[in-house]
Amino acid sequence: MSSMGLLWVNKYKPRKFSEIIGNRESITTFRSWLEKRLKGESVEKAALLWGPPGVGKTLTVEVAALEYNLELIQMNASDVRTGEHIKRILGMASQYASLFGTRGKIILVDEVDGISKAEDRGGLSAIISLIDVARFPVVLTANDPWDPAFRPLRDKCKMIRYNRIRLPTLVAFLKKICLMEGIKAEDSALRFIAKRVEGDVRSAINDLQAAAQGRRTLTLADVQWLAMRDRQFGVFDVLKGIFAAKTCRGAKAAFAQSLVDYEMLIQWIHENLPLQYTSPEELASAYDALSRADIFLGRAKRTQAWTLLSYTIDLMTAGVSMVKKDRYHFVKYQFPQKLKILSQSKEVRAVRNTICRRIAEKCHVSRSMASSEYLPYLKFIFENNVEMAAGIARWLNLDEFMIAFLAGSFEKAKEITSRL
Amino acid sequence: MLWTEKYRPKKLDDIVNQREVIERVKQFVKTKNIPHMLFAGPPGTGKTTTALALAYELYGSNWRQNVLELNASDERGIQTVRERVKDYARTLPMGDVPYKIIILDEADNMTADAQQALRRTMELYTRTCRFILIANYSSKIIEPIQSRCAIFRFQPLSEDDIANRIKLIAEMESVELREDGLKAILYVAEGDLRRAINTLQAAAALGVVDEKAVYRVVGKASPVEIREMMELALSGNFMKSREKLRELMITYGLSGVDIIRQMHREVFALKIPEEAKVKLADKIGEINFRMIEGADEEIQLSALLAFFALFGQQLREAPLHSK
Numbered sequence: 001m002s003s004m005g006l007l008w009v010n011k012y013k014p015r016k017f018s019e020i021i022g023n024r025e026s027i028t029t030f031r032s033w034l035e036k037r038l039k040g041e042s043v044e045k046a047a048l049l050w051g052p053p054g055v056g057k058t059l060t061v062e063v064a065a066l067e068y069n070l071e072l073i074q075m076n077a078s079d080v081r082t083g084e085h086i087k088r089i090l091g092m093a094s095q096y097a098s099l100f101g102t103r104g105k106i107i108l109v110d111e112v113d114g115i116s117k118a119e120d121r122g123g124l125s126a127i128i129s130l131i132d133v134a135r136f137p138v139v140l141t142a143n144d145p146w147d148p149a150f151r152p153l154r155d156k157c158k159m160i161r162y163n164r165i166r167l168p169t170l171v172a173f174l175k176k177i178c179l180m181e182g183i184k185a186e187d188s189a190l191r192f193i194a195k196r197v198e199g200d201v202r203s204a205i206n207d208l209q210a211a212a213q214g215r216r217t218l219t220l221a222d223v224q225w226l227a228m229r230d231r232q233f234g235v236f237d238v239l240k241g242i243f244a245a246k247t248c249r250g251a252k253a254a255f256a257q258s259l260v261d262y263e264m265l266i267q268w269i270h271e272n273l274p275l276q277y278t279s280p281e282e283l284a285s286a287y288d289a290l291s292r293a294d295i296f297l298g299r300a301k302r303t304q305a306w307t308l309l310s311y312t313i314d315l316m317t318a319g320v321s322m323v324k325k326d327r328y329h330f331v332k333y334q335f336p337q338k339l340k341i342l343s344q345s346k347e348v349r350a351v352r353n354t355i356c357r358r359i360a361e362k363c364h365v366s367r368s369m370a371s372s373e374y375l376p377y378l379k380f381i382f383e384n385n386v387e388m389a390a391g392i393a394r395w396l397n398l399d400e401f402m403i404a405f406l407a408g409s410f411e412k413a414k415e416i417t418s419r420l
Numbered sequence: 421m422l423w424t425e426k427y428r429p430k431k432l433d434d435i436v437n438q439r440e441v442i443e444r445v446k447q448f449v450k451t452k453n454i455p456h457m458l459f460a461g462p463p464g465t466g467k468t469t470t471a472l473a474l475a476y477e478l479y480g481s482n483w484r485q486n487v488l489e490l491n492a493s494d495e496r497g498i499q500t501v502r503e504r505v506k507d508y509a510r511t512l513p514m515g516d517v518p519y520k521i522i523i524l525d526e527a528d529n530m531t532a533d534a535q536q537a538l539r540r541t542m543e544l545y546t547r548t549c550r551f552i553l554i555a556n557y558s559s560k561i562i563e564p565i566q567s568r569c570a571i572f573r574f575q576p577l578s579e580d581d582i583a584n585r586i587k588l589i590a591e592m593e594s595v596e597l598r599e600d601g602l603k604a605i606l607y608v609a610e611g612d613l614r615r616a617i618n619t620l621q622a623a624a625a626l627g628v629v630d631e632k633a634v635y636r637v638v639g640k641a642s643p644v645e646i647r648e649m650m651e652l653a654l655s656g657n658f659m660k661s662r663e664k665l666r667e668l669m670i671t672y673g674l675s676g677v678d679i680i681r682q683m684h685r686e687v688f689a690l691k692i693p694e695e696a697k698v699k700l701a702d703k704i705g706e707i708n709f710r711m712i713e714g715a716d717e718e719i720q721l722s723a724l725l726a727f728f729a730l731f732g733q734q735l736r737e738a739p740l741h742s743k
Contacts, residue, residue, distance in 0.1 A: 266716075270718070270719050270722060273722075273726075274659050274726075280656060280658075280726075280729045280730040280732075280733045281730060283658060283726045283729065283730070284723075284726040284727050284729065287722060287723035287726035287727070288723060288726075288727075290719060290723065291707075291719055291720050291722075291723035294719045294720065295710055295713070295715050297716075298713060298714045298715045298716075301714075302713075302714060348670075360491070360494065362422070362425060363422065363425055364468045364472065364489060364525070365491070365525070366492075366493035366494050366525065366526050367491075367493070367494050368493055368494075369493070369526075373463075373614060373615065373618065374422070374424075374618065377618040377619065377621065377622040377637065378622075380622040380636075381621065381622050381625040384626055385625035385626070388621075388624075388625050391421060392421060392422060395421035
């Protein structure tokens with residue numbers, strides 16, 4: 001079966017307790033509560049699973065439904081959650097037997113701390129009364145249930161804490177996914193992903209998929225742009241707003257009303273200008289405006305006269321927008337290469353600098369001399385002659401990354417390393 | 421290992437040409453008394469090699485303990501140079517030579533102010549240290565330093581000098597060096613022996629060193645793709661030319677200034693009317709100025725390529741007079 005389009009979080013979603021990673025103890029506690037509750041022993045009528053996002057709270061309940069063959073009745077914070085609403089849906093389910101027979105039920109209310117007192121009138125008291133009347137186990141989840149308003153709820157619940165997934169556990173899990181996807185991943189790449197998500201498995205899998213899908217190998221450089229991604233939200237709308245604007249005011253407003261960082265936005269505009277403007281006149285004019293925006297930005301930075309920034313904004317919004325001769329047409333905007341390359345090349349630059357330093361020491365030249373008079377030749381040698389490259393690598397004491405930088409690929413680097 | 425190092429002469433007598441310089445230096449070594457020295461000359465003519473060989477002949481096998489190598493381009497400011505010299509000069513030299521040697525390479529990259537400070541440092545430690553300053557241009561070294569140094573001018577190496585050395589190395593490394601390969605090396609080296617040896621070694625990575633191999637190496641080292649990038653833009657293929665630009669910056673590690681300088685050089689080789697070349701050169705100059713001012717290199721160069729694309733279209737629609 002093709003895995004195209006399938007989210008890996010779903011594809012690799014555990015279906016058994018034994019497959020869930022981390023939080024062994026919490027799961028055991030939950031199961032023993034649930035079993036007692038199902039048998040009708042006297043325990044709390046509800047359980048509240050709390051902890052950071054993406055560590056398996058909801059998943060525990062979903063797996064419980066499968067393993068204990070229970071019908072899962074689910075709500076979460078995104079549903080409209082007035083007391084009325086909750087009563088209607090959950091009340092019904094908890095009072096009467098299922099239409100499909102006498103299967104037991106488990107009721108899940110996700111993200112209860114998302115209930116705000118103002119918006120969800122009676123939401124909290126509705127949940128409490130639900131717990132009181134429900135014949136079936138009720139499970140609540142929350143990130144932070146310690147608001148005083150939740151006290152009455154906490155009193156009714158078995159509180160079970162979920163912790164962040166530990167780094168080695170998470171890395172091992174990602175590795176397993178890569179194995180199944182047939183991807184050769186560097187440990188450093190997986191660790192980079194795992195570290196960023198702070199124990200959130202769901203994010204980790206999403207990040208892994210974003211970076212690795214369709215690849216055979218995954219290097220550190222392939223994942224580093226992820227760090228940038230988080231801050232890109234909403235930028236597509238801003239771009240469309242700018243390019244589609246009919247007036248200067250409109251173009252400026254598209255930026256002003258967003259939270260997008262202007263320096264980053266310049267890169268986005270730069271990336272997408274040739275997609276938006278295909279005629280040479282428009283493109284040249286738009287680039288002229290953008291390059292002038294960049295000049296004002298440089299002046300503002302240099303002189304610390306930040307009032308100049310407003311001219312940057314004018315030119316990068318109104319300036320690039322007003323050059324269009326026809327009506328706006330929609331294009332699919334692209335993620336800026338520069339941001340991707342920049343984060344990659346930061347790493348690459350570090351590797352490159354280290355190589356230059358080694359050459360400088362060994363060959364009695366400056367680092368810039370090493371870069372201009374030696375590096376191009378070394379690259380040529382490493383790309384073309386494994387034997388000679390290995391000798392030089394040994395002499396300069398290069399590691400695998402440096403060898404890969406010079407050879408241009410990890411495959412070639414392996415070949416060279418094997419002769420060291 | 422790299423052949424430039426493997427075949428770097430250890431003794432003064434083995435240095436290629438520079439006979440006058442070597443004769444004078446040898447006199448100093450004989451008396452074990454050397455002054456501050458300034459070695460000036462084009463790259464790859466043996467300045468650093470002479471300094472190292474001199475140290476070797478002076479101190480013998482423990483020369484490393486008595487020599488501090490600094491590179492003015494790498495040290496952050498004169499402050500660091502001073503600190504390192506101070507630390508180094510504190511301890512006494514080993515052996516029977518009563519001073520240590522400090523080799524300061526690429527000294528002409530120091531600002532005039534830094535050189536003034538260097539002069540004071542030189543005076544301060546004259547008793548225990550001798551300086552060998554190395555520079556491409558002696559004129560970039562301030563007068564007061566020049567007057568305290570014995571100045572040695574290294575001559576550009578002749579083609580014969582380089583050819584003999586290259587043939588020798590090829591023989592020692594059992595490399596098959598063809599006549600046309602040697603000629604090509606001499607052509608691209610422009611009197612720089614270091615570059616000649618590096619070119620030889622890189623070409624030898626392919627096997628036989630012939631003209632084709634040498635130009636493959638050089639193609640990598642000095643991107644002819646710059647012209648291709650400009651031609652793509654002029655023909656209206658902006659996207660491809662921008663890709664090329666990024667490739668040059670990322671893969672070859674060229675800076676924006678590197679690229680704009682090469683564009684400037686290449687613009688006159690383009691097959692467009694003479695009048696058009698001037699217009700493009702003018703625009704290139706403007707963008708160059710912006711980059712010196714600190715503008716974003718990729719955006720400015722992209723804007724330049726977009727200008728090229730528009731210019732190319734205008735040329736096709738209303739051709740200028742070809743002169």
